Amino acid sequence: MRGRPAWMWILLVIAAVGAVPAVMTDPFFLRLFTEALMWIGLAITWDVMAGYTGYLNFGHGVFFGVGAYTAALLIIRAGMPFGLAAALGGLVAGVVALVSGWPTLRLRGAYFAIGTWALNRAVGQLALVLEITGGPDGMRLPPFLRPQFFAWVMLAVVGATFLALWLLLEQAPFGLKLKAIREDESGSLAIGLNPARLKLQAFVLSAVPAGIIGGVYAYWITFIDPSSTLGDLITDQAVVMAIFGGLGTLIGPVIGAIVFFAFKTYFWAYLSDYQVLYLIILGLAIAATVFFLPDGFWGAVTNRLEGRRALRKGLSLGEAAGT
Amino acid sequence: MLALLPQAIVDGVLLGGIYLTVAMGFSLAYGVLHVIDFAVGEWIMLGAFAGLAFTEWTHLDPLLSLPAIFVVFAAVGWMLQPLLQRVLSGSRGRPVLMALVFTFGLALAIRGSALTIFGIFTHSLNTALSQGSWHVSRGSFFLTVPFIRLAGLVYALAVIAVLNYLLKRTDFGLAVRAVAQHKEAAGLMGVDIRRTSAAVYGLYVGTSAMTGVFIGAIVSLNASMGPDLSLFAFFVVVLAGMGYLAGAPWAAFLLGLIQSFFLIYFNPSYVLLALFTILYLILLISPTGMFRRGV
């Protein structure tokens, strides 16, 4: 796109989306709006590790949960204001990523996936047995039920995350370096990269926004417990959304999150008699996507566009893709 | 409390036996086909329900259904494998990740279908061995060994022995090991990769289904039991080193013993926390499994 740089377009889109809560004030719609944004944030942060760096984090939800619990503890026990609590939630999640990442990132492939899953489960157990987190009873936050407020806050957090990731992964060399690690980690050493440091940076980068989102979630829903914030469900859905959309890009997971969430909500709101079929349809849809669209929806679209451009200009696909 | 030591060891080993039944087919499948099958728990669940159906129709002991269940499910696995292969050999995308997500979707679909067809309640399989136990007490030494749990352990070790024989002493096993080591080279040497892969996957699904019958008899069965079983299968196999079948029993027993000792000698509330933490730490010290023989 000539003329304005990408980041201006992104800001424009965010601003346009920001106008929506001002106009559509129905509280239920605003809840859906906020939740959709939340999933976009979780999907793109997961993609940082999975799509760009090539490391499957099956415990990504742990950052969300840690952020939620941190914010809840700070709000309830320290009387901290919400904004600061959520920010600290992100910080603590980042610290968890830093501390656990350094040893965990030595694991490769399936080992890393299962290692992170074990970490997530371990933290879940911790929340379940500690008194301070309320154990299985969870924690209840003072209610602040303002749908517009949370819609804008979530938009601000996720929008800022998207912008930051865009700048770091698509504009700056950082993204290319991560992709080099994804393609050939040992080879990347040969070209002078430091994979250990880069991976850790990516890990922390994926954790901090997820933690902030968790903090916002806690204050928004007013109730958190181990199964809803540190269970597998958060990670599972983020993974599915990112894959639907297409890994290795930022737009892919955004589309995946929106489409998947819309489908899920429609099903839930209007077809609740068939809710039990949801699992079946979801499972088959996931399997079908992997089978027919391994690059995800966005991946398939960009592939077609590149193909068409190549045809028009008589280029090879490689030339058309610009690599 | 020292008097409980023998019992703690036996309970731990028997518990490990259960984990082994869950993990052994899965270890084989990964080692050869390099596919992490998220649906392993669902195959086990289906096998358990097949055992239940068998008992309800024939009024015979569920353990008698094992051969039939193996054959049926092995055939299912055989037919399903080419589909999986297509996903794994995709030219675009990341094969390992794609296979993982594919089997994840499959697992969801299977679980949803099971919930719809079988409902939500928990069932139990009753066998001739279900209630007996071998009990000895001499002075301050005492030990109780439930028959059905012992049967589970025996089954697991028998399957491992058979698999070991197959892999080390038969031509088929040679082909399997060749495919596991280097698929292209094996193909060049005349191995029919497609048939071998399908056979391995069939073996895996068949044994997993048989395991379901044991789990249903030792513990219980319901349509949602899959994910927890998959989790333990993963843990055992990762701990042992993925693809290193001989390591699986040790890893399974270790996990069983840790649990047993923790439950008896420490605070049971923390048992899973301890388990996950220990698993995590072992992985960190030895990233390719505790014997460093993983792929």
Added chain:
Amino acid sequence: MKRQRWGVVVAVTLALCLGLIVGPAMAADEFKIGVITSLSGDLATGGSVTKRGYDLWAKAVNAAGGIEIKGKKYPVRLVYGDDQSQPAQAASAAERLAAQEKVDAVLGPYASGTTIAAAPVLEKYKVPMITGSAESPLIWKQKFRYTFGTIPPVNFTGSAVIKVLAALPQGPKTAVIYGTNDTFSKATAEAFQATAEQVGIKVLRFNILPPKQDMTPLMSAAKVLNPDLIAFGGHDEELVNLVKVLTQINFTPKALLMHYGVTEPAFAQALGKNANQVLGASVWTSSIQTKGSIGWPTAKAYYDSAVAEYPKDPPDYTQAASTAAGLVFQAALTQLGAAPPLDEASRTKLVEILEKLDVQTFYGRVKFATEGDYYHSNAGLTPLMVQILDGKEAVVAPPESAQAKLVYPLTPWDKR
């Protein structure tokens, strides 16, 4: 062309505005009652029980024409919101039912976590909710003004059954008590423990376990201690597993006490003869002698209705409590005497009526506490002790409701 298009826009806008003005003022012909429960997810088992209870009530009240207000009968329409067993979805469902569907009242969730998430939203919109299920004492500690429950919390029922056991001649003197680490089961186990210590039963072991934990090593250790009583708080799968472990290691305590799940037919079906003589706590069975002044006249009448509609699912106390929740709304709405749709002032008045209500139903007495630990839950009910005899649940305490004699001690497993 342009002018025509503008014309259409203006017309549509006006129509919408009219709709907005006219909409709320229009009277409705029915009472819209929202239902938030777990129709999917981990807790769908329990959610479906509450759904059956709520549906039975709606069907019965509509069969009679509806709720009578000022001489006119208004049928009831249930509007469902699935909470998917997740707190976030419960809050979302509450928002949708209150803000979009504008329901007059809500029949509440199966689980405690989802109830705690939905309650603040309904407080905001001032929509009263009665849950026919959630039993954790945690809910009532929050003192939600607009939330009520027809089942007393688990520490109310759990303590009663321990007292019955303690009062038996040669009753248990020692106990081993475990509970699963979830809100309901943990509260149950803690209630068992607290009461046991109160009545002089020595608790040799007490612990809260991770969900679905294999209990063999724990029971092996218990066998050495040889407690008279084993008490356990958990869910159906764990209850079945515990009995199986005990039969496998061949240890029969004098009494085996559990809670919800014992009374499900699946429990007796799975365990066969080993389910017999297991004890449970309950607040209602189909055989108790109650007289309903509204709705079904007796417990048996309700039972017959329920199995006629759902032959494969005989009603348990949660289903009965859910139907009772509907009956309570019916009584309160009749007393309120306001036609639907209810505005905020009427709904607030409804809450005041609910607080003062004291009504007898087939389920038993419903009288909500208005202060203390049991705030807004049905502390007017009498807990029951049940025992599985011949594969079916039978009430064995208190004496006025008993239909069979309590069997104590347990017959050893290998002698059955």
